[in-house]
Amino acid sequence: MTVTQAVFFLLAAFTLGAALLVVLATNIVHCAIALVFTFFGVAALYVLLDAEFLAAVQVLLYVGGITILLLFAIMLTSRISARGVKIMNEQAGISALVVFAILALMVFANLKGFVLAAAPLPASYATASLGRLLLTTYVLPFEVVSILLLAAMVGAIILAKREREKD
């Protein structure tokens, strides 16, 4: 067991623990904060895989953007003393079935092995190569995603503006 493996297991346990807190905690703000730690754990796992750029972007976007928006939404729409949310509902049986099916599929895919689509990039050029790829080979999906984000922003502004004009 090398140090890297030990660190990996520690980080994986931390991430899984936080993820379990997200679904099992009763206080919804606790769930959101546990989500922050989950994302952080995932970013740390990216670092172990030598994908530093992806780790930084994961923290920047998920922790710094999505969870903050989530926290805003929770705090502005619920009461101060957020009462507990129900953890299980009547669809527990079917969802357990679906989850185990997906788990079986993932184990099978892992054991079968992945076919490498492209050669792994040398670590020191990862960020630059990523940039070059985004703007040459994958420029079309990149631009499509940008337009999607622009549409989302415009929609949000129009919705918020309409509420403002209402008062």
Add this chain to the structure above:
Amino acid sequence: MIPPETEIIERTQETMEEMYVNMGPQHPSTHGVLRLMLKLDGEMVTEVVPYIGYLHRCHEKIGENRTYIQIIPYTDRLDYLASMYNNFGYVLAVERLMGLQVPERAEYMRVILAELQRIASHLIWMGTFGMDLGNFTIFMYCFREREKILDLFESVSGQRLNYAFYRFGGMPMDFPPTFLTDCKAFLEWFKPRLPEYDAIMTDNIIFQKRVQGLGKLDQKTAIDYAISGPMLRASGVKWDLRRDDPYSIYDRFEFDIPVGAAGDVWDRYMVRRLEMAESVKIVEQALRDLPPGEIMGKVPKKLKPPAGDIYSRVESPRGELGFYIVSDGSEKPYRYKVRSPAFVNLSVLPVIGPGHLIADMVAILGSIDIVLGEVDR
């Protein structure tokens, strides 16, 4: 209408969308023990109700049980930031009631001290106003100048804040021999300070953007609500009791009356800032023309004004300070009423407050320049 207390407290605990917010009575920016109840819609204030009375000390009732001269120290504590002017107004009222003559030197002394007091009061106002908006430095600078004025007052009357220095018929003591040189030195020190304040506050675009267009009070509303002082002048009404209903010897001095145009917080700030320069002019002229002579006129030993009533008013730094005295011929007044400018000016807050954000309430309240001692008496 703001509903009764119990209903407000029940409702505010429910949702995040605040409906009622309470400012004070303990609050760094209400300039005393004032309580404001704000009704909010999101960040916008829709209703403001001031609750006063936290500093009520039964001033007028006490006045009914004191002889005329015993009331003078009580008047200091009305507008405690401009005590000389309270003394001035009260003493003038009784002198008019009794028909007393005041010698020339005493008149000039009164004007010098009163205008120095106006400068000191406006300095405190400017310092605290700047501090409310986040500019801590102007507070220190203004208080440094005010300390010099307080030193002058201490050399004259022995007191720094509540002087009780005016008497019916004149002044109790003459200026100390060093006063003239000290006062001239202070004016020479003070005149280049005003451009310094401009550099920090008036010309600063952050400050301008914070206060321009806020709390607009138009001429008609100002006159309807009996607003007076710099607030009235900022709304475009050129009315100053020193010019339009002159008392003492104010008609002998040359000074301008700064008038604003829009009646917003910026205009009120500019009017007070320019008034400080005008007061400097008046003090200089009075120092130049100060005649030698007596300081106390003929005053009977036992003060029993003839039966009758009188309303006498002066232009204090906050506005029209009026004293209404009803005498029944005895040595204590039958009825003694103070028309305090801050009380009347505060009454317009529910009109100019709504329609602004919460953060602007502090600026608007500051621009009215209230002193709770005067509002509550």
Add this chain to the structure above:
Amino acid sequence: MEKALERFYSVFAAWGVPPFVPQLIVMLMVVSVVILFISVSVMFMIWWERKISAHIQVRYGPMRVGGWHGWAQSIADGIKLLLKEDIIPAGADKLVFALAPMVVFAAALAAYVIIPFGPNLIVRDLNIGVLFYISISSLTVVGIIMAGWSSNNKYSVLGALRSAAQAVSYEVPLVVSVLGVIMTVGSLSMIQIVEAQKRIWFVIPQFFGFLIYLTAAIAECNRLPFDIPEAESELVAGFHVEYSGMRFAIFFLAEYANMFTVSAIATALFLGGWHGPLLPPWLWFLIKTYFIIFVMMWLRWTLARLRVDQLMNLGWKVLLPLAFLNMGITGLVLVIHG
């Protein structure tokens, strides 16, 4: 530095200890040095701020504690804060309440990994250097929201959300203003960015980028003129109103540590890092960083506060378009020059 490390590792290898043990020891030593530096630096900055504010306001500031100009004032204040009663408001969420200052401080501390004090004086020269700082600074916002919410105080929550909105809004012009420098250098690594300023400091070609960065950095640190979330004289109190004693001290420490970090990054990105004649490189770096901190403090004690909507206006409608313009012109010039 490299040779000393080699010898250190070989000592442990000679005893048959696995290599991660000396690596761990070195890591712990580096972390201790960084924390020590932060503590001393923050104490100095607090004392310095009081002195600067005092002299701007025509007074003296601390003069007595410790003798010469009250240099021990910060230490005395620190001890006082340590001795205060630890109050947790009734109804507050104890775990989150205790965790919030730690998150904020951890974010402030983690950013020191990429600060280049000298040619070999950097904890780790990550090749995503600047991006690392940008992503860590967004963790501060999470800590602020946690602090505001867990205080069980309506005004705290509003203050925290307002502060978070301000921080998030000003992150965007911060990042875009830095992009001009990154494009010129072609790398995100801090050492390479500083090395590229041998001939000319980037403040000259990227002057507007520098100004935008400085404004956005002051807003990120919640300093006047952008300190409406912390303003006591406004109506809604800040997010740390319920914190007292050591917990408050940690927030305070984190704010000053943040100030140092943004100034250090401004120095490295725009003011030429450690380049300068005569003096040792790390001294130049510290001088330049403290100069920017001095400018920040100077602005705090001179200007008034911006209102919330004016603040947002400035960030989105003025700084962001200017930053994009700067980036566009830089790109154009780079393409033309090949």
